[in-house]
Structure formats: structure tokens, C-alpha cells
Amino acid sequence: xxxxxxxxxxxxxxxxxxxxxxxxxxxxxxxxxxxxxxxxxxxxxxxxxxxxxxxxxxxxxxxxxxxxxxxxxxxxxxxxxxxxxxxxxxxxxxxxxxxxxxxxxxxxxxxxxxxxxxxxxxxxxxxxxxxxxxxxxxxxxxxxxxxxxxxxxxxxxxxxxxxxxxxxxxxxxxxxxxxxxxxxxxxxxxxxxxxxxxxxxxxxxxxxxxxxxxxxxxxxxxxxxxxxxxxxxxxxxxxxxxxxxxxxxxxxxxxxxxxxxxxxxxxxxxxxxxxxxxxxxxxxxxxxxxxxxxxxxxxxxxxxxxxxxxxxxxxxxxxxxxxxxxxxxxxxxxxxxxxxxxxxxxxxxxxxxxxxxxxxxxxxxxxxxxxxxxxxxxxxxxxxxxxxxxxxxxxxxxxxxxxxxxxxxxxxxxxxxxxxxxxxxxxxxxxxxxxxxxxxxxxxxxxxxxxxxxxxxxxx
Ligand code: SAH
Numbered sequence: 234x235x236x237x238x239x240x241x242x243x244x245x246x247x248x249x250x251x252x253x254x255x256x257x258x259x260x261x262x263x264x265x266x267x268x269x270x271x272x273x274x275x276x277x278x279x280x281x282x283x284x285x286x287x288x289x290x291x292x293x294x295x296x297x298x299x300x301x302x303x304x305x306x307x308x309x310x311x312x313x314x315x316x317x318x319x320x321x322x323x324x325x326x327x328x329x330x331x332x333x334x335x336x337x338x339x340x341x342x343x344x345x346x347x348x349x350x351x352x353x354x355x356x357x358x359x360x361x362x363x364x365x366x367x368x369x370x371x372x373x374x375x376x377x378x379x380x381x382x383x384x385x386x387x388x389x390x391x392x393x394x395x396x397x398x399x400x401x402x403x404x405x406x407x408x409x410x411x412x413x414x415x416x417x418x419x420x421x422x423x424x425x426x427x428x429x430x431x432x433x434x435x436x437x438x439x440x441x442x443x444x445x446x447x448x449x450x451x452x453x454x455x456x457x458x459x460x461x462x463x464x465x466x467x468x469x470x471x472x473x474x475x476x477x478x479x480x481x482x483x484x485x486x487x488x489x490x491x492x493x494x495x496x497x498x499x500x501x502x503x504x505x506x507x508x509x510x511x512x513x514x515x516x517x518x519x520x521x522x523x524x525x526x527x528x529x530x531x532x533x534x535x536x537x538x539x540x541x542x543x544x545x546x547x548x549x550x551x552x553x554x555x556x557x558x559x560x561x562x563x564x565x566x567x568x569x570x571x572x573x574x575x576x577x578x579x580x581x582x583x584x585x586x587x588x589x590x591x592x593x594x595x596x597x598x599x600x601x602x603x604x605x606x607x608x609x610x611x612x613x614x615x616x617x618x619x620x621x622x623x624x625x626x627x628x629x630x631x632x633x634x635x636x637x638x639x640x641x642x643x644x645x646x647x648x649x650x651x652x653x654x655x656x657x658x659x660x661x662x663x664x665x666x667x668x669x670x671x672x673x674x675x676x677x678x679x680x681x682x683x684x685x686x687x688x689x690x691x692x693x
Pocket of ligand 1: 520521550554555557572574599621622623628
């Protein structure tokens with residue numbers, strides 16, 4: 234097979250103009266139609282680039298000199314921005330980030346969904362797009378005998394020590410620092426990934442935005458945690474607001490952070506938080522949105538799109554701990570939620586009771602693409618069907634059932650515009666019309682964008 238000739242060569246220096254921005258924050262320039270991806274470059278910028286890698290159909294480069302900078306370019310405020318893999322858009326003004334995300338949604342809907350005319354609203358951003366994350370989970374390592382905790386350097390597992398992450402709630406930084414110091418004082422060894430030895434793997438902190446309640450999770454390789462009693466006592470004494478200290482045991486050689494077993498060391502197994510009027514119990518392993526302010530905006534949009542009057546039957550697919558289900562249950566006759574993780578469904582049921590909504594809700598464990606077809610066979614019909622799938626989008630079997638069930642409205646909450654566009658196309662071909670798409674910025678300073686979309690049946 235003959236290799237298509239690329240118009241650039243590795244190590245070549247070339248002047249380019251950037252046209253686009255990927256959702257990972259790389260600038261895209263075309264050289265005779267051949268796309269070059271360059272980290273940190275912005276649309277409209279003229280720059281000298283060194284070609285670093287050439288592949289079939291596209292290549293990569295590194296910025297050498299910017300001749301004309303974009304008006305959206307700003308100095309990234311985080312001192313470790315270029316080392317850490319967490320954020321990808323700190324070099325873009327917040328206004329510029331929102332513009333880029335809106336364009337990305339539009340482009341993908343047009344290209345993948347063949348939906349160039351669907352109204353896409355401007356992205357709803359945050360007033361203060363910093364200090365928003367309610368959960369921190371940091372790997373622990375050792376340097377000169379002392380514990381360090383921070384983040385993995387980009388594309389590696391080298392841990393960089395860090396005192397402050399500016400997209401985290403300050404409380405989480407305080408918790409991580411304090412726990413690190415206490416564990417250090419009591420001689421806890423950090424987990425060593427290569428040797429699969431040592432004790433402390435990760436420290437996780439989660440704070441309830443509305444309640445201020447704090448959970449500390451010590452993720453360890455072994456069940457044994459030397460000086461456990463003293464460590465727990467000190468954490469409880471030193472951290473204001475702490476309501477739960479747990480140990481999660483992860484004995485495996487794996488990149489997955491949490492293991493199967495969780496022990497309560499002090500206080501409760503859960504912390505509480507509220508979104509709008511709904512109260513949630515959150516355990517160490519529960520999926521809970523990381524940006525609470527914007528979650529309220531997103532769920533508020535889902536509720537608005539559902540347009541409930543109190544008479545409707547609703548299905549919430551991929552319901553997690555029942556967050557959207559309970560939000561919708563406030564205004565619906567009945568909500569059925571389905572989710573694949575059994576513990577999440579336990580939480581969902583408990584959360585329904587916590588809010589006095591157990592009569593109006595029913596939760597099932599299983600795959601949405603299996604449970605909802607079974608409900609359909611039993612004769613259950615939803616007036617409104619809400620989906621909030623993971624990045625890979627909805628399973629085709631679920632979309633097929635939606636098309637058969639014919640709910641009047643489908644509310645599609647998505648964290649990946651590409652799979653959203655793919656699924657909207659299928660629903661459109663099955664008799665739905667996408668009325669509008671509202672992107673919400675749940676993850677400022679990163680390339681991610683969440684969308685809430687409203688579809689209605691096209692039947693005349
Ligand atoms: N709506 C919730 C959770 C959304 S995240 C919230 O906003 O908090 C997506 C959820 O889908 C996760 O909880 C994940 O466990 C679940 N999930 C993944 N694949 C699934 C499947 N095939 N069927 C049902 N749930 C699934």
C-alpha cells in the first residue's frame with residue numbers, strides 16, 4: 234500500500250495560521266489541507282511551528298514563536314499548568330473558552346448529526362470559573378523520605394507535589410494538605426506503583442457545596458493502616474466540617490483509584506449535600522457531579538425541558554444516585570430510574586426516602602438498554618424520557634425502544650457532543666425533532682462541555 238505523501242516532514246519548521254481548536258485544547262492548522270495539531274495554539278493565531286510527528290492523514294507540532302496572538306490568549310494563572318494534565322484551556326480567556334465550546338457543539342451537530350440548523354444556545358458559563366470542584370483525588374508518593382501528593386505529570390505517572398489546585402474548592406486543598414501532613418507525621422508509606430509495595434495510594438476529599446460537610450477517603454493497598462487510631466483522631470480534630478472518614482482498600486495493580494472494600498473509620502458512611510431543594514447522601518464510591526453550582530443549572534434545564542405538570546410518567550435512564558430522577562419527581566406523577574451500578578441504586582432509593590419521594594419513584598439495577606425494553610414489554614409508557622449516558626452515548630437498543638415507546642419528549646443530557654450528535658441523528662430518523670440544545674459549562678478551564686437537549690415527536 235503506498236503511503237499518502239504528507240506535505241510536511243518531521244523536524245521541519247513551518248509558518249501556519251490556526252483555524253480551529255480541538256476539545257482537548259490543541260490548535261488546528263491546515264498545511265495544503267493536511268491538519269497539524271499544536272498544543273496551546275489558538276484559532277486566528279499566526280505562528281512558527283516545529284513538526285514533531287507525522288502520521289497518515291495528520292500530524293503534530295510544537296509552538297516555536299507566535300507572530301500574532303489571539304485576543305483570547307491569556308497568561309495561565311496556575312503555576313503548574315504546563316506540567317499537569319488536568320486543565321487544557323487556562324491559556325484561553327473564559328469568554329474565549331465559552332465561544333470555542335459553543336462552536337464545537339455546533340460543528341459536531343452539523344458534521345456528525347447532519348443537524349446544521351438545530352438552535353444551539355450560548356454556553357451557560359460560571360460567574361467565577363475557578364474553585365468549583367467538590368472532589369479531589371490525588372495520588373500519593375514519596376520524596377526524600379516525606380510524603381508528597383499532587384498530580385501525575387502529563388503522560389506519565391511521576392507525581393508532582395502540589396499545595397493548591399485553583400479549580401478545586403479551597404476546602405479540598407486544605408483537607409489534602411492536612412491529611413498529607415498527618416500521615417507523614419505517623420510514618421505512613423506511600424504506595425509504590427512499580428514495586429506494588431507501601432500503603433497509601435490516594436487521598437480523596439469531597440465537600441458538600443451547600444452543607445460544608447467533608448468526607449476524607451484514605452485509599453490504601455493493605456487493610457492494615459499503621460497508627461490508624463491516631464491518624465483518624467487528628468483528622469477529625471484538625472479538619473472543620475469533617476463528617477466522614479473512610480478507608481478504601483485497593484489491593485490490585487491498577488489505575489482504577491477505588492477498590493471494592495470501604496471501611497468507615499470515623500463518623501458516617503456518607504456526607505449530605507443539596508442541589509436545589511433535593512438532599513443527597515453521597516458515599517465514597519457514588520458518582521456525584523463535581524461542579525455543584527452548574528449541576529443545578531443543568532438539572533434546572535432538564536426540568537424546564539421536561540415541562541412537567543404533575544400528570545406525567547417519566548423514565549430517567551443512566552440515573553446514577555437518582556439526581557435527575559428526584560429533581561423531576563418533584564413535578565411528575567411517577568419517575569422510573571435505571572442504572573447499572575447496584576450501589577448507586579441503593580443510594581437512589583435512600584435519597585428518594587430522604588426527600589419523601591419514595592412513593593413517586595421506582596429504581597431498577599441493570600442496563601438501560603435491557604431494563605427499558607423490558608418495561609416497554611410490561612406496558613410501561615413514559616410521557617417524558619430522560620437520558621444521561623456516559624461518554625459513549627446511548628446503546629442502539631435503547632434508542633430503538635425510545636422510538637417504539639414514543640414518549641412525547643426526550644430530554645438528552647450529554648457529556649460528549651459527538652455521541653450526542655450521533656444519537657440525535659438516530660432519534661430524528663425515528664420521528665423526533667431536536668428543538669434546542671443548551672450547552673452548560675460544567676468544567677471550566679478544560680475542553681469538556683455538557684449539553685441538555687430537548688426533542689419532541691414529529692407526529693402531526
Ligand atoms: N444522571 C446521573 C448520572 C450520570 S453519569 C447524574 O447526573 O448524577 C452516567 C451513569 O450511567 C453512571 O452512573 C453509570 O454508572 C451509568 N451507566 C453506564 N452504562 C450504563 C448502562 N448501560 N445502563 C445504565 N446505566 C449505565
